[in-house]
Amino acid sequence: MSYIPNTPDERLDMLAAIGKREIGELFECIPSSLRLDELKLPGAKTEFEVIDKLSEIAGKNTVFKTCFRGAGAYRHFIPSAVKRLAAREEFVTAYTPYQAEMSQGVLQTIFEYQSVICRLTGMDVSNAGVYDGAHAAAEAAAMFKDRKRSKTVVSSAVRPMTLETIRTYCASAGSELAVVPTKDGVTDLEALAKAVDDKTASVYIEQPNYFGIVEDAEKTADVVHAAGAKLVVGCEPISLALLKTPAESGADAAVGEGQPLGMPLSFGGPYLGFMAVKSADMRKLPGRIVGKTSDSKGRDAYVLTLQAREQHIRREKSSSSICSNEALCALTAVIYCAAMGKEGLCDVADHCLSKARYAAEKIAAVKGFSLRFNGFFFNEFVTRCPVRSSVIMDALEKEGILGGLPVVIDGEECILWCVTEVNTRDEIDNLSNILQEAVK
Amino acid sequence: MSYIPNTPDERLDMLAAIGKREIGELFECIPSSLRLDELKLPGAKTEFEVIDKLSEIAGKNTVFKTCFRGAGAYRHFIPSAVKRLAAREEFVTAYTPYQAEMSQGVLQTIFEYQSVICRLTGMDVSNAGVYDGAHAAAEAAAMFKDRKRSKTVVSSAVRPMTLETIRTYCASAGSELAVVPTKDGVTDLEALAKAVDDKTASVYIEQPNYFGIVEDAEKTADVVHAAGAKLVVGCEPISLALLKTPAESGADAAVGEGQPLGMPLSFGGPYLGFMAVKSADMRKLPGRIVGKTSDSKGRDAYVLTLQAREQHIRREKSSSSICSNEALCALTAVIYCAAMGKEGLCDVADHCLSKARYAAEKIAAVKGFSLRFNGFFFNEFVTRCPVRSSVIMDALEKEGILGGLPVVIDGEECILWCVTEVNTRDEIDNLSNILQEAVK
Amino acid sequence: MSELIFDKSKAGRRCAVIPCRDVAAVCVPERYRREVKAELPEVSEIDLVRHYTNLSRKSYGVDNGFYPLGSCTMKYNPKINEDAAELKGFTDIHPLQPESAVQGCLEVMHTLSEYLCEITGMEAMTLQPAAGAHGEFTALSMIKAYLLDRGETSRTKLIVPDSAHGTNPASANMCGFTVVNIPSTADGIVDIDALKNAVGGDTAALMLTNPNTVGKFEKNIEIIEKTVHDAGGLLYYDGANLNAVMGVARPGDMGFDAVHLNLHKTFATPHGGGGPGSGPVGCKAFLAKYLPNPVVKSENGIFSFERPEKSIGMSKSFFGNFLVCVKALAYIMTLGAEGIREAAENAVLNANYLQESLRGTYDIPFDGPCMHEFVVSLERLKRDTGITASDIAKGLIDRGMHPPTMYFPLVVHEALMLEPTETESRETLDSAAAALKDAIAAAYDNPQSLRDAPVSTPVGRPDETAAVRNPVLKA
């Protein structure tokens, strides 16, 4: 079944209309030596068989009832209306709104998305989103490079995958990357000051960082700006409901992983990278941007704008090649933010914060599980692990719990825990009981 | 959370606008002795908690991987497009299309539904559907009653729930009901001839009947018509793709349970009762009917029509009080029929027929499980059961199989099996193996 | 444009296909075989999807905008309820599975029944009826069985106020009762004298909607109750308007013996373009043994079905529109005791606010505070301008809203009946009021624009007379 409406007879008629007798004639331009006999793929299946098979495959994954793992992907409550609205076929089966007049709906949702990102980050200009948080960080690094300044400096307290992604982009571009060590679970600002030089285009930190700790972004900004470089802060969007915004901290760009804003875990994708900058850097921003203007009758109209930045105009002068992005995820994010609302997002953040604190205390009270760092944390924190972490993970998995992520810090076995609003106090109490048993 | 947009402040403003100070004043018309202190219901829950709780409750039901049970509710393949289209919010959150101009979509789908029902049954006029198959049978009995003829005759080979429903309606109306015995698993036509008299308004049979056997509807029609009564045939809609239509058999009305046409099992509802008659009886038909007409510009327009039949006009002279019906199920049915299409519905019916035969042979080959009746059957059949049927059911349930329905026929333990296109040959082979083991 | 799916059919096109048959083919013997295949459409999936997506876009639901269809309680249908009803543990359950394998479904039914009993003040409940009218039939059947059981064969009359919904007298007729219509007072409520005249030894019951269909609470309900009960009749409560009083007052406490509810109105389940609904029936203990078969009982945490001792039998197959019940249960759980009451309070507040906004522009035959809905009359407008309630309704379509209920209740001429529900915001009510006033202004300034209305829809007014005279009911 290949979803082709035209029947074999109709196809013959159509062939006749173009003066051909059989379909093979249409492929005569392909050298016969290159023409394929047949694909070695299984035969067609009915939808009924396909969904059966894929359900069986999905069944081989474990859906954990309880989850204390984050590290870049977060389980949150997703209101049902969010999923259903983002699933409206007009949104799902459209492409980039090149034809503004018949795409005002999509365009307006992107404009609203940009507004939400600006309001969350305090920045002036947001694009329509990039592939994911790590990609946003890499694009931000690229965006600030110029002939004079091409070096990127990254804190080693950022998520490893983000660092690895930035590294890939720098390596391909042939530009320098320096990594700054941490001290007590946060970026070592003295080391940073040394690393940032007059070749440095930008510095990237994460807020909260990989260990869950809230960095002193203001001081970091001072250090970075003193050297004439730009500060890019990768931030967790829900925490922005409560934490000082990148703008307030003096950052030049705010980027991050939008997944917590209404996207399911989905084994890592599709997610959403958000990017926002100050007005001054508006034209450096990669990706789509929607602007508000009017039509000849003076009606508000939304349109893709500032396209001179983009690959289809700048071509080989473009610093980014992004074309298709994650529009449906951006739509999801703006609907999520509107569904939770001004107070609701604060509630979610408050839950994360408070329950993480509660969990940290409960876990740290278990023998050998003390907190690894002292800094202020949002919804993630690191504890020591007195036994092999696999022992702990196995004990938890037996109870349907995905434990924190095992990490090794300076040779020490640790666990990076995550707690969000979906974790109940009972779950946390249960967790600490299981830990207690496991280390007995 | 009660989905009320207006905030407490706004409510106060609105109260002020109507000259009240507090909401209680609006209920002063209710005698104070009748005013309630408080409902003894649990407190509000968040959606998150509600879905959690209901998922837990749903988890207490057994979802059988394999199902050989029918008896009035059938498991069939439902194409994904059917579910998604019927879930479009404009359809789901609309009501009866009283305002034709803004409801052409809903009206056209009903018109299409009526057309599909007429094409399947061979009848001239279909309504927009009633509550379910049993209700359709009861409405049909009522529809044909008049002052001279008010007795209803029903074959005892119909589904017990249908019979019970007709009985309820006749009892309430105070009109006579006679039940005709079966012979060899089909309606005893001699007994029928005796039961039908000059008081008899209509006779109801099912096709295939409860035991799965295809009745001789033509002969039945002859008997019924000879006495001047009407024949109502309750038919299984998928079988209509292959079997002689009620119209071809000479029936005066075709009714039935529409559930097989794209509705999930859903523990019995919502389902769909379909009803269709010959032109002559058009104005007797209860329920909504949509007609095609045109607007002042000559454009095709659909509209609720022949409303003089209905309760809101006829009031106490109306023989039916149906108002809200099962429109979304009717929509599902027409989309299902269009999705399967002319050939596809035949394929489904062909599978049911052929696999049921295959299963019957396999089961009958197991010692003690011989076929109870000899008649031609579609997708259901009755076998004897050599042991207590609960032994068989338990053995099957252990393997995730819902066995046929245990029935007692003339004191003999039997099983009513059902096989549809979703049952594979492997499943049937497996079934027969389990039976073999169970009777060892 | 408005082509039918049949018009898009092309021989040989396929959409859904099923796997190849893996057993031998069986032929239908000729005497049982249909002559020619049913002419179902043959379309591809893309055509199917575009056709019905397009038709959906020619429809209008609560999700599209304001829908103040009086008596129908077109409140917002929460999406979470749809999620609940899509759980595989509910959708994939055969109704004839053994009781041990459907404990979850039975729990849903039992819990919902208990909640509904508490909300209505009733003592037993059935979820079997599929809609309000079906509930009426069911409850009247029970009343009839009860009366027969007591040998009260002379109680053949059902008293129905003239403002009652058409389903009331029709259901009464189905149950073989004679309907006695009684008039309303100038205030729109039951005329107590007329009632007193009507009741007697032949009275089976009074059917009452309270608040009634003009949006008034029957303030004499205690007198009404005494009058009917004293005469040996029963009281039946049409619960279509329960949204006005739930959590505030209970039909059971008012003395009603039986009640039907419309889950698709009061309990926020979607109307589906006409259904499916659900019309549970509640009753006092003395009627419980007549409930339809089966009811759910709970013993030591185990749920099972049971046939009431003198059950009227089934009113349809199985146990009701189960998935609709799931949605209603989710709704009640979400609202909780307080939310239920709040919903009623705000439904009444919204109605009064809208009524107040229209006062002066619209004639309100039964003025004064209303409950959750109110009726306006355009009789004077029609006299002055020739513009009818229907013209105004059509003009409202062009002004972006769904019109109110027209020409109901019958006791008001040129009636429009407005029920905003609690889920509408003040802004929505304000803009609806503006549209409603603007339409009246147009009746004086530019009446033709209303006669031509609607012009913003895919079609204008259908020729209904032609539709009846020359019925085209199928393609």
Place this chain on the structure above:
Amino acid sequence: MSELIFDKSKAGRRCAVIPCRDVAAVCVPERYRREVKAELPEVSEIDLVRHYTNLSRKSYGVDNGFYPLGSCTMKYNPKINEDAAELKGFTDIHPLQPESAVQGCLEVMHTLSEYLCEITGMEAMTLQPAAGAHGEFTALSMIKAYLLDRGETSRTKLIVPDSAHGTNPASANMCGFTVVNIPSTADGIVDIDALKNAVGGDTAALMLTNPNTVGKFEKNIEIIEKTVHDAGGLLYYDGANLNAVMGVARPGDMGFDAVHLNLHKTFATPHGGGGPGSGPVGCKAFLAKYLPNPVVKSENGIFSFERPEKSIGMSKSFFGNFLVCVKALAYIMTLGAEGIREAAENAVLNANYLQESLRGTYDIPFDGPCMHEFVVSLERLKRDTGITASDIAKGLIDRGMHPPTMYFPLVVHEALMLEPTETESRETLDSAAAALKDAIAAAYDNPQSLRDAPVSTPVGRPDETAAVRNPVLKA
């Protein structure tokens, strides 16, 4: 009308709420606290639902009608694939679960990779890239790593035909290559002489789309391959147009060393208003060790992740747009070997049929049989009437279809690029052809109607100049 969600905000309104906090509150120390709350909208659920439902109705997707957007392969997106991607066993899986708990996800990735290898003739595959352009970047990074690894530091030039998509040169630039543009012939294909002149010891690779963006198969592909490989360069295949040849010919067999695919084009996953897509990269064995980290391997039926020996590292977090991959896998399983080929054949048939229907009315700069798409030029029309490609496009909107791609490829002036795809019926093509011809007729008869177009949409043409001059990019 087109109010923003912010305009609908009212202080205190709530939609989704979460349970009460069941642990003690923690305060954010002042130095970390944001000063004022983010001004997110405050709306009720009904307002939220109506707002976005309404916006959806101001959008247009494949489900609404014909969408022949050249180069974008707007084919029908089967609904079953959405079902597959909604399975809880896929959506509720944390990407950092232990490998033992994600065997199903790994099986999906492994199976899809194998299928895509077979379809492209490649030997290894990564699913990590999130879109076509991301695939380009990834593959060019691999090529760069390979060249550096071999010490071929002087190979700094990437040859790109002038008809290439903008992402090609942009991705090259991101990887630090110098782009050498080469012209097309009058037939719209690679100018072999120009290519021969361009290649040399500094050639890193040639990026080629085949069939190319004017819808022509590069019939000299064997010469091209030899030319580039002989010079020591690599061949990169932009798979955006694979829909024309899948199952018929394979980039691997043509001699390409690396390829990216667009699952959101060729493999029928929906475009989502701009994304998410998925841009897997396939390569020959010698490049496999440079693939991004991680790849999935299978041993004795157990799947696991592995870091390729000389991996370029990650190009984003985790493993790609996994749910998009699930949809593509469902699609390939449904089509099977034969269906894949049939899709390509019918895509080409439909394009040729539409091209034929337009011949005479539209100038076809590179005439002759096309592959899955073709380009027309309105240069003459513009000269004759002043009507531009954009005017015609806007006129098509009023004629009920989505316009073709405009002004691409750059090598054709006043270009419109039409790609009907295989999922459109003959009737749809016929009515599109009628609309396309009608628009041309209007250019002569009533050009103003085209300059004013579209008039059937909520807004007319936006003032793009004003948008750029005075950017309003947020509310």
